[in-house]
Amino acid sequence: xxxxxxVAIVTGAASGMGKAIAELYAKEGAKVVAADLxxxxxxxxxxxxxxxxGQAIALSVNIAKLDEVEGMIDAAVKEFGTLDxxxxxxxxxDAMEPVGDITDEKWDLIFDINTKGVMRAMRKAIPIFLEKGxxxxxxxxxxxxxxxxxxxxxYGASKHAVVGLTKNTGFMYAKEGIRCxxxxxxxxxxNIASALKQPNEFGMSRTSLASAVMPRxxxxxxxxxxxxxxxxxxxxxVNGTVITADAGWTAAF
Numbered sequence: 001x002x003x004x005x006x007v008a009i010v011t012g013a014a015s016g017m018g019k020a021i022a023e024l025y026a027k028e029g030a031k032v033v034a035a036d037l038x039x040x041x042x043x044x045x046x047x048x049x050x051x052x053x054g055q056a057i058a059l060s061v062n063i064a065k066l067d068e069v070e071g072m073i074d075a076a077v078k079e080f081g082t083l084d085x086x087x088x089x090x091x092x093x094d095a096m097e098p099v100g101d102i103t104d105e106k107w108d109l110i111f112d113i114n115t116k117g118v119m120r121a122m123r124k125a126i127p128i129f130l131e132k133g134x135x136x137x138x139x140x141x142x143x144x145x146x147x148x149x150x151x152x153x154x155y156g157a158s159k160h161a162v163v164g165l166t167k168n169t170g171f172m173y174a175k176e177g178i179r180c181x182x183x184x185x186x187x188x189x190x191n192i193a194s195a196l197k198q199p200n201e202f203g204m205s206r207t208s209l210a211s212a213v214m215p216r217x218x219x220x221x222x223x224x225x226x227x228x229x230x231x232x233x234x235x236x237x238v239n240g241t242v243i244t245a246d247a248g249w250t251a252a253f
Contacts, residue, residue: 133177
């Protein structure tokens, strides 16, 4: 078991990559705090973990709200005594809007969840990690955080910010036993694209040029394996970087 007795928080754990990460972490011995806005969904994930002999609790958390993010960290410590791993996976997509079409409301919502929520969770976890002299942070970025062709302006900018936050944190705390890395998934079969019910036509026409060369769509389980590597001691020398998991998609650019 690669994560035996480690306490891990996974946000966005009700479905998709977060669900796969929470279940794999539990299988590898972690005590999992599964958090998501979808209470019923995250409770179902925890039920599955427990039925397979794992330890987990479910929390209903709105990542856009400061008190709920901080309460999530507090709940993990209260339930399991500490925190070892923080996986900031929760996120929402835009509708491929270019900057000329994005609204302030949409921009703020995407940044509140995709970027500010990540920062707030990290900020709350850092003192715990500093006291322990160790800790691991895994952020879900995106290939959209590495280029401008995979999403709209707001999502792309929010994920570029996560990449910058990851690199800065990895460097800042490198001598404190804290590692911070990110995963940049390419196209993965999750429900994040639900925002595309009314996609921006111009934005879609542009991003479709890049999506046309995507080798294949990945599975949440494939991303979970990368998250396991980054959380485990197997990646002890990996810090402040982004692992791209996209079947070679961005190798074309």
